[in-house]
Amino acid sequence: MAAWSERLAGVRGVLLDISGVLYDSGAGGGTPIAGSVEAVARLKRSQLKVQFCTNESQKSRGELVAVLRRLGFDISEGEVTAPAPATCQILKERGLRPYLLIHDGVRSEFDHVDMSNPNCVVIADAGEGFSYQNMNKAFQLLMDLENPVLISLGKGRYYKETSGLMLDVGPYMKALEYACGVEAEVVGKPSPEFFNSALQAMGVEAHQAIMIGDDIVGDVGGAQRCGLRALQVRTGKFRVSWLLCLCLA
Amino acid sequence: MAAWSERLAGVRGVLLDISGVLYDSGAGGGTPIAGSVEAVARLKRSQLKVQFCTNESQKSRGELVAVLRRLGFDISEGEVTAPAPATCQILKERGLRPYLLIHDGVRSEFDHVDMSNPNCVVIADAGEGFSYQNMNKAFQLLMDLENPVLISLGKGRYYKETSGLMLDVGPYMKALEYACGVEAEVVGKPSPEFFNSALQAMGVEAHQAIMIGDDIVGDVGGAQRCGLRALQVRTGKFRVSWLLCLCLA
Numbered sequence: 039m040a041a042w043s044e045r046l047a048g049v050r051g052v053l054l055d056i057s058g059v060l061y062d063s064g065a066g067g068g069t070p071i072a073g074s075v076e077a078v079a080r081l082k083r084s085q086l087k088v089q090f091c092t093n094e095s096q097k098s099r100g101e102l103v104a105v106l107r108r109l110g111f112d113i114s115e116g117e118v119t120a121p122a123p124a125t126c127q128i129l130k131e132r133g134l135r136p137y138l139l140i141h142d143g144v145r146s147e148f149d150h151v152d153m154s155n156p157n158c159v160v161i162a163d164a165g166e167g168f169s170y171q172n173m174n175k176a177f178q179l180l181m182d183l184e185n186p187v188l189i190s191l192g193k194g195r196y197y198k199e200t201s202g203l204m205l206d207v208g209p210y211m212k213a214l215e216y217a218c219g220v221e222a223e224v225v226g227k228p229s230p231e232f233f234n235s236a237l238q239a240m241g242v243e244a245h246q247a248i249m250i251g252d253d254i255v256g257d258v259g260g261a262q263r264c265g266l267r268a269l270q271v272r273t274g275k276f277r278v279s280w281l282l283c284l285c286l287a
Numbered sequence: 288m289a290a291w292s293e294r295l296a297g298v299r300g301v302l303l304d305i306s307g308v309l310y311d312s313g314a315g316g317g318t319p320i321a322g323s324v325e326a327v328a329r330l331k332r333s334q335l336k337v338q339f340c341t342n343e344s345q346k347s348r349g350e351l352v353a354v355l356r357r358l359g360f361d362i363s364e365g366e367v368t369a370p371a372p373a374t375c376q377i378l379k380e381r382g383l384r385p386y387l388l389i390h391d392g393v394r395s396e397f398d399h400v401d402m403s404n405p406n407c408v409v410i411a412d413a414g415e416g417f418s419y420q421n422m423n424k425a426f427q428l429l430m431d432l433e434n435p436v437l438i439s440l441g442k443g444r445y446y447k448e449t450s451g452l453m454l455d456v457g458p459y460m461k462a463l464e465y466a467c468g469v470e471a472e473v474v475g476k477p478s479p480e481f482f483n484s485a486l487q488a489m490g491v492e493a494h495q496a497i498m499i500g501d502d503i504v505g506d507v508g509g510a511q512r513c514g515l516r517a518l519q520v521r522t523g524k525f526r527v528s529w530l531l532c533l534c535l536a
Contacts, residue, residue, distance in 0.1 A: 170417040174454050177445070181452055195466045196426065203430055205423050209466040213458035217444045 049267065051087040051242030053233070054078070056094060056102070057197055058252035058274015060111060063096075064200030067105050071273045075110040082112050090118045091236040091249065093192035093226040093256060095162035095207065096141040098122065119236040121191035121226035122147035125160060128225065134187060136160040139176045139210075141167055158187035161214065161222075163194075163207045173213065180218040188214055192226035194256055198275045227253070228260020237266075254280045298516065300336040300491030302482075303327070305343060305351070305367075306446055307501035307523015309360060312345075313449030316354050320522045324359040331361050339367045340485040340498065342441035342475040342505060344411035344456065345390040347371065368485040370440040370475035371396035374409060377474065383436060385409040388425045388459075390416055407436035410463065410471075412443075412456045422462065429467040437463055441475035443505055447524045476502070477509020486515075503529045 057063055060074045081088050090113060094102055099118045106113050122144050129136060129151055137156040138148060141164050159176045180186040194206035211222045226232050237247055244265035251257020252274030261268040270276065306312055309327065310319045330337050339362060343351055348367045355362050371393050378385060378400055386405040387397060390413050408425045429435040443455035460471045475481050486496055493514035500506020501523030510517040519525065 164419075166419045168419040168422070170413075170415045170454070173417070173458075177454050177458075178452055181445075195468075196430075203427060205419070205426050205462075205466055209422075209426075209462035212465040213454075213462040216461040217454055217458040219444075 045267070046248065048246055049086070049248050050246040051089065051237070051240040051248075052081055053089050053091040053236050053240075053247060053249040053261070053266070054081075055227075055249070055251035055253070055257050055274075056090055056092040056106070058276070059250060059271055060106065061109055062198050062200050062274065063105075067108060069200055070109045070111070078111055078113070087240040087242055088117065089236050089240045091227065091233070092118065092120050093194055095121055095144055095191040095226070096165060097143045098146045100146075101143060117239075119232070119239055121232065122162070124232060124235060125189060125191060125225045126151055128189065129158075129160075134158045134189075136189070137176060137179050138162075139167065139172055140164050140191075157183060158189060159214070160189045160191070161207055161210060162191035163197075164210075165204075168205075168210050173210065176214060177217050180214065180220060186218055186220045188218070188220050188222040190222040190224050190226075192256065193222070193224045193228075194253060196275060198252075203275065227251075227256040228263065230260075230264050233261060233264040233266065252276050294516070295497065297495055298335070298497050299495040300338065300486070300489040300497075301330055302338055302340040302485055302489075302496060302498040302510070302515070303330075304476075304498070304500035304502070304506050304523075305339055305341040305355070307525070308499060308520055309339075309355065310358055311447050311449050311523065312354075316357060318449055319358045319360070327360055327362070336489040336491055337366065338485050338489045340476065340482070341367065341369050342443055344370055344393055344440040344475070345414060346392045347395045349395075350392060366488075368481070368488055370481070371411070373481060373484065374438060374440060374474045375400055377438065378407075378409075383407045383438075385438070386425060386428050387411075388416065388421055389413050389440075406432060407438060408463070409438045409440070410456055410459060411440035412446075413459070414453075417454075417459050422459065425463060426466050429463065429469060435467055435469045437467070437469050437471040439471040439473050439475075441505065442471070442473045442477075443502060445524060447501075452524065476500075476505040477512065479509075479513050482510060482513040482515065501525050 061068045061070045099115045099120050103115050135152050135156050137159050140162040190211040193208040195208045196203045196206050248267040249261035250269045252271050258268040258270050309323045310317045348364045348369050352364050384401050384405050386408050389411040439460040442457040444457045445452045445455050497516040498510035499518045501520050507517040507519050
């Protein structure tokens, strides 16, 4: 295996996942992962550019940054690339009026979006909001549309809270895809557009950047397909069985 | 197109789907579909054998038969092939102890099943029971098992109630499959074992039977793959767009 210096040659920017890498979310704001507050501080003191690239869709960027600052992280809103603002941009460009199946914590990101007479469905990690009633409403709306549009903020299978593994938006996206016979448009990792917007925010090319994440598909696989290097951490949702996949890849 | 008499030559038994063919379920017990009470009565008066072959998993057979009898149908419990009793048989044979993500209405079918220290998950059309909390419990249990077993009572996408289309168990099965990286075992239509048990109950061979249903995948496709003839009704969940599929098939 090549030495670290060799593997990191030419790296000018670092994309950092948040949940499972910097902290585990949960009751009381969550818990920082050991060493991560200091690691971010060291990156910030280095010559490297840093952007936080998250699929967090339960909190607005403002709320997320506030939580992380309380835990001791040096982070500001402008340094966060998140799927909710990217989705608002897409809705605006395409004249889409969403039915939102999302968590109340992220609703403020959609404050200026027209939601009258919906012509698409947007789902995010709604947590308890994924009730049968809400899922059925999204389903019925998609079935009534001539050209059903389903936008999903990420497609993660699960994430880790301090209390254990929790279902993410991906399984619910799959449920609606199967029910309606549609394919969702994913906004967030591993979508190339999303990695590119994070790179743009740093002003760094793909081959000059490394993604650090806990999700082998969303973070590591997605970044590598975009020409970035990637680093799999063993915190968060990491599972030992993935090592076999990495060895076989 | 061949005449009816030709298409039905040699038919000795009829498998009848229930929901969407005999009645639409819903508040107050649901509504019979026009002409269906009399159609069942005529079949019963004919030389043909009749078996009701349903994926109903919100009600026990006893409750389902009581509902249908109140609506005027000539039906008894022994004439119903349903996935819950078939699942109990499988659990017993394989020493499986389920966590049940099911509707309260069907729980009595599992009264004699050992549910201590679960080593598998059984999902059925749980309706409002498909809360985030219950789904997450099923997910966590599957993730903790070395050999995760997920049994799904049917895999229907949706069904029709008097109030409109409703999500069936299939989308939730897909959600858990994706979240856990497992493949569910489906008990119910379109599984060949299920059609065969319905044929056995009638004492009729596949080539001597016709399935009448409203689901192009579960009823029509499943039956045809088992060597039965099949008839697609235009009630229940039927959608005009399926005609294109039938023409292209």
